[in-house]
Amino acid sequence: MIKFRYNKVTRSYRTYLDIQKNDKDFVSVKFDTGASDTIITTGALGLNNIQADTLLKSIQDRNLKARKFMSASDNCFDGYLCCCSDLRIGEIQIKKFYYYIVFNDTPKALLGDDFISCCIFSHGFKSDIVVTSFNFEEYEKQCANDDQTMNVFEVFS
Numbered sequence: 001m002i003k004f005r006y007n008k009v010t011r012s013y014r015t016y017l018d019i020q021k022n023d024k025d026f027v028s029v030k031f032d033t034g035a036s037d038t039i040i041t042t043g044a045l046g047l048n049n050i051q052a053d054t055l056l057k058s059i060q061d062r063n064l065k066a067r068k069f070m071s072a073s074d075n076c077f078d079g080y081l082c083c084c085s086d087l088r089i090g091e092i093q094i095k096k097f098y099y100y101i102v103f104n105d106t107p108k109a110l111l112g113d114d115f116i117s118c119c120i121f122s123h124g125f126k127s128d129i130v131v132t133s134f135n136f137e138e139y140e141k142q143c144a145n146d147d148q149t150m151n152v153f154e155v156f157s
Helices: 049-061 136-143 152-156
Strands: 002-007 012-018 026-031 039-041 067-070 076-089 092-102 109-111 119-123 129-134
Touching (some): 067 092, 076 152
Parallel strands (some): 026 109, 039 092
Antiparallel strands (some): 002 012, 002 129, 012 026, 039 109, 076 092
């Protein structure tokens, strides 16, 4: 089960990704049905400028292809497909969690339709969202592309 808490002030649903890596163990992530893909910024992962530069060089060395994204405010930015091994979100352990890394100091993380579409969830009017089931096979099938994916945290180990 995963519980996304409803915040009445921001009118958003959030939970935490337990990445247990780097100096920052948890990433606050927004349940965003308007996002097609899960996006996490380097700021949300707690990477400093030196770490972000090292990561970008590793991405360039592996010739990973950038994907263009457009924000709701019409800002265009690049993201690179990454994965994280053994991530916990709520009570669910995910062997490989996929997301696009975006080089930005702002701590933003959006859980997109790539993840949400594999969930069975319920919620009431202005209340928490509760994910009761997750389809691991469908998630892996739609996200896995190991030759165009990198594990961000392996760059620093």
